[in-house]
Amino acid sequence: MPKHVEARLGKRARQFIWQDKPFSPTNAETLFAPIDRGGRQLLDLAARNEAITVKDLCEYLIPLGEGRKTWQLLQDALLSLRTPKSGPTLHPAMKINVFLQTWKTSVGAQVQMSPYIRNQLQAAQNYGLRAEGIAFSREILRDMPIWFHAYAAPRMRKMHFSASSKCLLNNHTVRRVRDAENAAACLEHPCHSSSPECGCPHCVDAKTALKCMWPHRCFERARDLLDTLPPKWDPRQHQREDDEHGLPDQFAPPASEEWVQFDTTCITSGPLENSLCIFTSGDPHNDAAPEKDGYDPVHLVTIATDGSCLHNGTAKAVAGAGGFASPGHPANFSLRLPVTLTQSNQCAELLALHQAASFDPPDTQLFIETDSRYAMNAVSKHLHRHEDEGFIGASNGTLIRDTVARLRAREHPTYLKWVKGHAGHERNERADQAAGAGAALQAPSIVDIRPASWLRVSGARVTAVTQALAYRAIRQRKLEKYTSRVRMAMNIELAQDAAEEAFGYRPSEGQIWRSQRSKDVSREVRCFLWMATHDAYMIGEKWLRPSVSVEKQARALCPSCGVLETLAHILTACDSPGQREIWGLVRTLWLKKNRTWYDPSLGLLLACCNRQFKSTSGHLRFGDARLYCILITESMHMIWKLRCERVIQNEGAPFDPAAVRNCWVAAMNRRVNLDCLMTNTKRYKKRATPPARVTATWANVLHDEDNLPPNWARRGGVLVGITRDQVARGVG
Incomplete structure (x- = not known):
């Protein structure tokens, strides 16, 4: 999509979101941010267009070998022709794929190139397209181009233009690592010598069929080219796949015991395009996997793991992880989660699994018991789906990736x-106690x-990338740079403090935002709460900006009180008839339901959807909480x-105070009857409100409630318990 079209859209x-307001109350990134933020x-739209470009780029790279389509070959040729003129002239046969080699293609504005291709190259650079993996099959290693290999040592560049290299390229048709490996293997023939007159079969064939004047030098140059490759990319070196087969697991448990062997396979195999990943981060690591010492475990250790979280889901959440093998065993542990990790029960379960796998004596095979389906799955x-997708969008993806890496690093299966859980399993019960002790540290x-x-x-395989996955990855990267608005952060803190003081717990930022989207809150009120929490309304000091005439x-001051007109002043302190009359009615009606009343403040009003009320026995009173949410949100x-x-x-x-009170009573009557109408299962199907919920919400606050029919929640026609007398003289 052209940039000017993107800008117009x-x-x-x-304009649609802000209803043609002359200014945007919040920036665009705030609108794009997730609900929890x-x-x-x-x-x-910009991220969506970038995702389309990324998907097109991935389509161009599949496949990289046989079966490549005409348009892909044409794009290869176009990229090959656009090498910078300032660099050395490269033979066309050396340039196989710009993303697998170190040669560059020009993308400057002065270069004539299709915007389609230019955007793909820019996306590849922005999102780290490169060959990435823990280990690769030798088939992939041998399919890599040998000339300008992406991970070869810098000294390789000096070897490309010698006479031997030109002979390898033109006469020996060396293009890929396997070709160089085959050429270098000729040096190992027992009859081979370094003499130009060598009569070994390889040299004779090179002289006669390939017109090579000095085969030995060409074979040596092929070996030198291979020597520039790091061990991870050299097919002649020991590779991870050498340790993946052969030796049986002599301590495998019976299948009837439902043990699952962790899959330590970490080899990227298949076609060459499987080696390419996008959305990578950091520098690539070319360290080869270490060789395994042997396969002779002597000791078997079974350890149970568990996680625990105090105040789970709130801003004061504290999580702990624990593991127990046997009394006094060195594998036992109890710890509190670092502040860098999300304080949740799921994170605690994963960290417990990670710490259990960290117990890795060279002669020990490990069996781990967990009561967490989440951590187990x-x-x-x-696992393989998350790895192919680069853990993009996965909850606790970084911790899962690190836990998997720790399990793979173990010497034995x-x-x-x-x-x-909590079923009398001794090790699990002790692990649960250890996790609780860790959370209490x-x-x-x-x-x-x-x-x-x-x-x-890092990164997602290009073969697994979809447009939706690319969009999530791009949005995830943008969100890392996103900073919350200062005014919003202050209001969230006000709401948290008020909720903690009134309801006894401190909700997290995500809980506050999600609660404001409750089904108990009308759509119009949700919009108001969002704007109020962001302090996005044009009131108060916003009128004092230098750009305002x-x-x-003068609009910055309240016309009635003569003070700065803030949202807190409007909702809780203004002397003009309105807020005092309405809160008086709310208090009168609420005290019929619950004897606990909190004077309204801005923080409490913003946190009203996070209400919690308990009975004397400690059980949550959901009807009270729902009524409180409805009364406060509708009233504010x-x-x-x-x-x-x-x-x-x-x-x-x-306004006339009596008119304000009448307006409020009418609004509450409409709301209670709307609740009754929403119980119609024939019309609303699964979206219908259960009659029991309506009854629990409005019980004890309706007019003449003792004479209402038993099924009044389905019939409607009821009124709130504020009499005309109370409206006329005022209450509260």
């Missing part, structure tokens, strides 16, 4: 088994979860609407 989308999760059932534990360098990989700066939105009507339409003229 983006502008039109902003205070965004609206709208489509990022993360390193077994879903590891077996995993799921056990039911005063300070976080120091845990190094970084894998060994040869196990560090002096005449309009009405106060805001009345303020806007008074200031904008009525030019500051105050």
Whole structure:
């Protein structure tokens, strides 16, 4: 999509979102951000177009060998022709694929090139397209181009233009690593000598069939080229696949015991395109996998792991991980999660698995029991899909990747088994106690979860990339640079403090944002809550900006009170008839339901959807919580609407207090009857509200409730318990 079209569509989308306002209350990145971060999760058009380009790039790279289509070969040729003129002239046969070699193609604005191809090259550079993997099959290593090999030592570049190299290229038709390997292998023939007159079969064939004047020098140059490759990329060296076969597992448990062997296979095999990954990060690691010492475990260790989290899901969450093998065993552990990890039960289960795998004496085979299906599936059932997708969008993806790396680093096979938690399993119960003790520690534990360098990989395979996956990856990268608005962060902290004081727990930022999208809150009120939490309304000090005219700066003050008009002032402190009357009615109605009342503040109003009320026995009272949410959100939105009507339409003229109270009572009556209408299962099917929920919400606050029919929640026609007398004289 052309950039000017993208810009016009983006502008039109902003106009639709902000209803043709002359300014955007928040920046575009806030709209694109996820719900948990205070965004609206709208489509990022620029990221969507980038994702299409990335998908096109991946299509161009599949396949890289036989079966390549005409358009792909044409693009290869176009890229080959665009090498910088400032560099040395390269033989066309040397240039096989720009992403597998170190030669460059010009992408400057002065170079004539299709925008389609230019965008692909830019995307490859921005998102780290490169060959990436822990280890590769020799088939892939031999399919790599030998000239300008992407991971060869820099000294290789000096070898490309010698007479021997030219002979290898033109006469011996050496193009790939396998060709150089075959040429270098001629030096090992027992009859071969370094003399130009060598009569070994390879030299004779090279002289007669290939017209090579000095085969020995060409064979040596092929060997020199191979010697520039790091061990990870040299097919002549020991490779990981040499350790993947052959020796049986002499301590394998019976299949009837439901143990699952962890798959240590980490070899990238298949066609050459499987080696390419995109959305990589950091520098590539070319350390080869170490050779395994042997396969003779002497000791078997079974360890149970568990995780625990105090105040799970809140801002005060603290998690611990524990493992237990037997009393006094060195594999036992109890730790508190570092602050760099998400404090959740799932993270604790994964870290417990990681720490159990860290117990790796050279003569020990490990059996791990866990009561977490999530952790078990993360390193077994879903592992290959997550690895192919680069853990993009996976919850706790980094910790899963590090845990898998630790399991793969073990000398001997590891077996995993799921056990039911809290079912009298001795090791599991002791592991649960260890995890609880870890969560209760005063300070976080120091845990190094970084894998060994040869196990560090990143990125998604180009063969697994879809447009949706590419979009998630691009948005994930953008989100790493996203910073929350300062005013929003202050309001979130106000809401957390108020919720902690009123309800006894401190919700996380994500909980606050998700709760404001509750089904109990109407769509119009949700929008108001989002704007209020972001402090995005044009009120108060926003009118005092230098760009605002002096005449309009007077709007910064409340017309009734003469003080700076903030949202907190409008909702809780303004002297003009409105907020005082409405909160008085809310208090009167609420005290019929629950004897606990909190004076409204901005923080409490923003956190009202995170309400929690408990009975004397400690059980949550969901009906009370739902009614509180409805009363507070509807009332604060009405106060805001009345303020806007008074200031904008009525030019500051105050409302009659009785009219305000009548307006509120009518709104509550409409809301209770809307709840009754929503119980219609014939019309709303699965979306219908259960009648029991409506009854639990409005019980004890309805007018003449004792005389209502038993099924009033399905019939409607009920009124809230505020009498005309109370409306006329005012309450609260």
